[in-house]
Amino acid sequence: MKKVTKIAEAANTKVKLKKIRVAAYCRVSTDSDAQLESLEAQKTHYETYITSRDDWEFAGLYYDEGITGTKKDKRPELMRLIGDCKAGRIDFIVTKSISRFSRNTTDCLELVRKLLDLNIPIFFEKENINTGSMESELFLAILSGMAESESVSISENSKWSIQKRFENGTFKCSYPPYGYDWDGEQMVINPEQAAVVKEIFAALLSGKGTHAIADDLNRRGVSSKRGGRWTATTIRGMLSNEKYVGDCLFQKTYSDSQFVRHNNHGEQTQYMVTEHHEPIISREDFEAARIFISQRASEKGVTKGTDKYQNRYAFSGKIICGECGDTFKRRIHSCTDHKYIAWCCNTHIKDKDRCHMLFVKDDALKQAFTTMLNKLIFSHRQILKPYLESLKTSSSDDSLHRIQQIQTLLAQNTEKRETLTMLMTQGIIDPVLYSQETNELLSQADSFRDEIEALKNEVSGDVNKVTETTALIHFAEKSAMLQEFDKDLFDRYVKRIIVHSRNDIRFELKCGLTLRERK
Known part of the structure; x- marks a missing residue:
């Protein structure tokens, strides 16, 4: 069996x-x-x-x-x-x-x-x-x-070469300032921009401030060197630029042994080449502008290089008007018996009918920040830790997967273009068809790159929020209650302030949270 x-x-x-x-x-x-x-x-x-x-x-x-x-x-x-x-x-x-x-x-x-x-x-x-x-x-x-x-x-060899060209006056300023163009060999005057340069110097010598000059140029739609907006800092830089009188000062900056660039205040040898190119401004007007700026700085007690000159105020550029979206400007207000610092909407200053936002006292903003941060220190377990967990759970896996997919599509796109090129060079396809298909593929590749960049920014933003929230939690766990405003803490954790009214101030933190303080 x-x-x-x-x-x-x-x-x-x-x-x-x-x-x-x-x-x-x-x-x-x-x-x-x-x-x-x-x-x-x-x-x-x-x-x-x-x-x-x-x-x-x-x-x-x-x-x-x-x-x-x-x-x-x-x-x-x-x-x-x-x-x-x-x-x-x-x-x-x-x-x-x-x-x-x-x-x-x-x-x-x-x-x-x-x-x-x-x-x-x-x-x-x-x-x-x-x-x-x-x-x-x-x-x-x-x-x-x-x-x-x-x-x-390599860096030292490059520096040596540049230094020798400084010494013999053969160094070429291939990126000239506003008012000049580079013709491949030397700086030549750009007539349209040169007229604006002359106007800037004339406006200053007539008593106009650098902020007012910048505002006027922006209002008229005059384009700056890089096509952006004019600022008082840009105007001040132009008014002190020796190139407008035809001279060139070489080695205004230098790099140290750690490859960090610094302004040269005498640490390295400088080289002045006079009559280097055609001037736009006369030496008399240039010197008069220098004296005028120096006198104004002296009247305000501001000396270039001092802490007062270098340090910005804590809230500079960080206060946004909740009504019109413009930034706030620091001003000194006077009462009958004292003066105080206030922050005012730039649009409201220029035209009260366009924005009705009232000024906010500097002390009120500092007190609101201190109160807000103390609340976080006291209740970080109830606010920050759940927020951090929500950030971690809402991961960017989908975005990362999509980026990988697009990168694969981009590689396939490149292969198709290479194949088209090979077929065209061998005479298999017509040049007109080759051009048409290649242009479509190039357009598709550009769309892929734009989508990748957008997804990268999205993923990067999530990572930054996690990092910033973690840092804020570590601070809150170890810190005692604040007794007064701390500028370093404000700079570290606050992205900007949005003022909706004197009684409604919102702090937009770098971690992504927006917290409201009411008076």
Whole structure:
């Protein structure tokens, strides 16, 4: 008799491993066509490199164009990458080399340590270094130091070349001030802008202030150098610019050993070249303007370089009118027996019929801020912690997934254009059809990039809110109640103030909350 034995199926021993979310970072230090082509090649390489591995999940591509590698805080995409790491969206980072990541040893080690604290290693392809498997930072420090030394050497060579051109008067001002154009060899007068420059000097010498001059130019729709609005600061800079009398002062600024740029107040040698180009303003008018500005500053007790000159008031530029949307201006009001500081809507000052917002006393704003912050300190568990949790739960996973989809579509778009180019060069398709199809693909690519940028801003905003809320909670947990207004705390946590009335003041915090104080 046949005997049948049932053999049960073996348990599935395969365990589905969680994919590692891998992001890539790349950078080029100039925005030249050749460097940007290099950046495109890096982007294509990393998209293919990451998506080709089954155990890796593409977590995004971060790239900085035309930005120095010597200072980490000058690279927005690198900072966004770090922010996304803190938000828990990335597990592993791939980059081309240490020099692409950072040419500053201190910054490089600081970033590596910060990411390792988050359990996120970095793989440097060129050096074949994986920071997650390193027993010591010594090798990384040596290679990073070499990258920094190379950057310093290049910088010093460039400085030496510029210095020699300063000394022999051959340095070219390829970006001239308002009133001049660059013809490829020298500065030449722009007649239309030169007329505005002469008008500015004439207005000042007739007794008009720099704010009034700027307001008049804006009212008439006169375009500034970069097409923006005129400000009193811009006007003051023009009135002290020696280029308008035909001279050039070289080395007005300099970079220190940490690659930080400073105004040159005698720390470095300067070079004055007289009669460098055709003047717009006579030397007599230029000197008269300098004396006039100096006298006005003396009357107000303001000396350039002092704390009073350099420090802005706490609320400057941060108070918004709830009625018309304009900013508030600081003014001194007088009563019968005393004076006090008040903040007034700029529109109301110019035309009371256009905005009816009344002024708010400086002391009232300071008291309102102090009260608001004390309430947060007292009840941060009931306000800030639930808000932080809601920010974390409303994650940006959908946005990140959409960004990845669009980046894939963008890569496919590039492949299609390359295919069209190949077909056209081989004579397979007509040049007219090639031009029509390529233009459509380029337009589609631009739309993809615009959508990616919008999604990146949305994701970045959520990360910033989480970071700012966490910082505010840490402060509230440790701080005692405030007894008086603290300017540093205001600058740290407040984005702006919206005044709806003297009795309704709202503080828009950097963490995204808007809190109302009523009197």
